Amino acid sequence: MDFHINYLLQLVGNKAELRHAVLMLQQTMKVMKAGRRIKMTVWHLECLKKMCLNDPEIVEAIDLVADCLEYRHELEE
Numbered sequence: 775m776d777f778h779i780n781y782l783l784q785l786v787g788n789k790a791e792l793r794h795a796v797l798m799l800q801q802t803m804k805v806m807k808a809g810r811r812i813k814m815t816v817w818h819l820e821c822l823k824k825m826c827l828n829d830p831e832i833v834e835a836i837d838l839v840a841d842c843l844e845y846r847h848e849l850e851e
């Protein structure tokens with residue numbers, strides 16, 4: 775997942791508010807056992823996505839992170 779977070783950080787560049795949101799997502803994933811508490815992590819992803827609706831590349835990257843989390847969650851059940 776670090777690869778995906780780093781990619782998101784590259785995409786948001788120097789936009790302070792978006793960088794902060796991505797870093798908050800990263801911390802949430804660490805605290806929530808690498809995203810295993812999926813509801814909280816998905817909530818953060820949705821908030822970040824709402825902030826980036828004007829940038830389809832960032833939205834696509836966020837969707838990829840969400841898909842990866844959901845897939846891992848399904849495997850663990």
